[in-house]
Amino acid sequence: MSNQQPDSPPPSPGTSRRAGLAAMGLFALLLAGAVGWSVASGDGEPVIAASNDTAEPATATATTQTILSEAPEVLRPRPELLENDGWLQSPYSSLEELDGQVYIVEFWTFGCFNCRAVKPHLRAIYDTYRDDGLEIIGIHAPEFEFEKDVEAIKQAAADQNVNWPIVLDTNKKSFRHWQEDRRFWPRTYVVDQNGDIRYDHIGEGAYDELEATVAWLLENGA
Amino acid sequence: MDLLVEALWSVRLPCTLALLIPGFVPTVGARSFAPWAVGSYIAAGSVVFWLNATAQWFAYPDGWVAIALGGVLAGMSAVLWKMENAAVASVAGAVFGAVSAWLWLPCVGSELGTLLNRATEENLVLLPRFAVYVFGVASPLVPLAAAPFAWPKLVRHRDARVTQHVVFALGLLLAVGVAFGYYEDVVGTLRRWSLQLL
Incomplete structure (x- = not known):
């Protein structure tokens, strides 16, 4: 345990106490500001972008206004899929079976809030383009032990x-x-x-x- | 501001705990020098998270590197347990901050995503924004460090033998997790225990 004395004289108790209270007060203000900012931004969730592009809706509609002027790079x-433990709700058992098709690959884990927030948008895109040949492959990569349970x-x-x-x-x-x-x-x-990968987005x-x-x-094809 | 709000909000998410939980070791272990520990934890964590996100050469630690990192964490926990001074607090904060940021696999919201998708090269301009995010995620350490100063009665509890033993044990547990590739499992278990306690 603490065998060695502190190497500098401690500040006076009054000064320390005021500094401690100031730090606590600043933290409380910061927290209140963050909560206020979130609430003011709309739905109490922490997504604050001016565009509604990033908010988590209960449902989303795939109605893009963005039209690419040239082919995506x-x-x-x-890459290959390595040593996976099987597929769920899938007619496929390898990515090779999807050759010739356009598909989205999403890395997710079910405990991840941000992964959940992406789902309505993916679902809207899936619903819109599935009949045109789009597929989505969700690769479930668990972070914690409880997320490994099938x-x-x-x-x-x-x-x-x-x-x-999946x-x-x-x-x-x-x-x-x-x-x-x-x-x-x-x-x-x-x-x-x-x-070939034509789109790569984090978050x-x-x-x-x-x-x-x-x-x-x-x-347009590849 | 958006980035800070997103970081503060993400504190409640399991993914974020891998960056937050290790901070309890230097913060409580440093006792009266906790502010030094928190400051260096956030500073080192910011730099390493920025490197992790931007530098192609900055590989995820495994094998012998992970074992060495685990050894460093264990050693630092022991030093912190035995000694109370500003230098030890600062170094311990920096070591734990750096290692936890190195091993952190974040869940990414829109604001952090915007930052990460821009961060394809080592761009120093982005470092302050990474620091803002790490500060937000690690912000619960600030009241933890400040509370015993604001309410001196808490000092007795912070400095109690049992508290410091628990902090030392937590440091060792994290060290073993890092060394043998069970870091996320250790953090997940600690999360589950804390939820059960609450």
Whole structure:
């Protein structure tokens, strides 16, 4: 335990106390300001962008106003899926079966608030473009132990209205392989008909750009 | 402001705890030098999170690097347990801040997402914005450090042998988790315990 005395004389109790109270007061003000800012921004959620592009709606509609003037850049070939633990609610058992198709890959975990916030937007895009050939693959890469339970994942998928195929990436092998050394939840990619990544976005937001990329690829091909 | 609000809001999310929970060790362990520990925790955490997000060469630690980091955390926990001074508080804060930011896999909201999607190269201009986010996430450490100054009766509890033993044990637990690749599981378990206690 504390065998050594502090190396500098402590400030007077009155000064320390005032400093402590000031720090507590500043923290309380900061917190109150943040809550006020969130409430003033609309729905009490912390999404504050002027655009409604990033807010979490109960439902979302895919009606993009963003039209790409040129083909989305080819970023890199899509990586492989590594050592996954199976697929849920899926007619596929490998990404190769999706060759020639446009599909969205989303890395998520069901305990992640921000991943949940993305879901209504993905669902709206899925509903709009599914008949044109779009597929979504949700790669579930759990952060915590409780997120590894398959029954819990199925329940969360039902709760979050995830009706697209899910890959179980329990040991986060694909999570690491796809994202290399910049790893985040959620992360969304669009893969084109040639198997190249044409869109890569970290976190919530940029749904117009996501939809525009999908629409462009479906209409013009890779 | 939006970025700070999002960071403050994210404190309640499980994903964020991997950056927050390790901060309890230097903050409580540093006792009367807690402000030094919190300051260096946030500063080091900001720089490492910025590097993590921007520098392509900054690899995620595993293997021997992770074992070495675990050893450093364990050693720092022991030093903190034994000694109370400004230098130890600052170094411990910096070590725990750096390691936790290095291992942190954040859940990303729109504001942090905007920042991360821009951060494809080491751009110093973005560092203050990463610091704002880390400050927001680690902000609960500020009242934790300040409360015993504001209410001196708390000093007895903070400095109690049992409190410091628990903090030392927490430091060791995190060190073992880092060294052997169970860091997220340790944080998840601590989260579950804290929810059960509440």
